[in-house]
Amino acid sequence: MQGLHLVAELYGCRAPAALLRDAATLRTACVEAVSACGLQHVGELFHPFSAGVDPGLTGVVLLAESHLAVHSWPEYGTVTLDVYVCNHGADHGPRAEALLGRLIEAFDPVRTHRQTVQRGCVRTRAG
Numbered sequence: 498m499q500g501l502h503l504v505a506e507l508y509g510c511r512a513p514a515a516l517l518r519d520a521a522t523l524r525t526a527c528v529e530a531v532s533a534c535g536l537q538h539v540g541e542l543f544h545p546f547s548a549g550v551d552p553g554l555t556g557v558v559l560l561a562e563s564h565l566a567v568h569s570w571p572e573y574g575t576v577t578l579d580v581y582v583c584n585h586g587a588d589h590g591p592r593a594e595a596l597l598g599r600l601i602e603a604f605d606p607v608r609t610h611r612q613t614v615q616r617g618c619v620r621t622r623a624g
Contacts, residue, residue: 499617500563500583501590503597507576509607516603517569517576520545520554526603527558527565534595536582537561562589565596576604581616 515522520543531538543556551572558565566579580597582589601609 502614503580504612505578506610507606510574511605517571530599534592
């Protein structure tokens with residue numbers, strides 16, 4: 498279960514409105530970013546919310562390496578991103594970093610708050 502978990506909160510996003518409001522637009526951007534970063538897309542679900550003044554989206558791209566999750570609040574110009582990759586068989590950390598960077602660039606936030614979590618540990622047979 499050793500892996501890298503990247504979490505980002507984006508504020509004041511200046512991306513085109515459709516990226517925060519239209520599920521098909523967000524899906525295309527996410528799937529293309531996953532592919533461009535060398536990660537393997539195995540499924541996805543994007544859901545638009547209908548309640549609220551300016552309803553947002555939630556989306557998940559399932560990766561062979563783990564997942565990408567995106568949530569938007571257009572009324573506040575905010576987005577949260579969650580990228581997790583397991584490092585079983587290879588170090589996918591650089592690809593995860595590239596994916597997060599590409600999505601941050603697409604949303605074009607005024608301010609970003611990032612967190613990095615190293616998940617799991619390597620155990621020996623004796624440990």
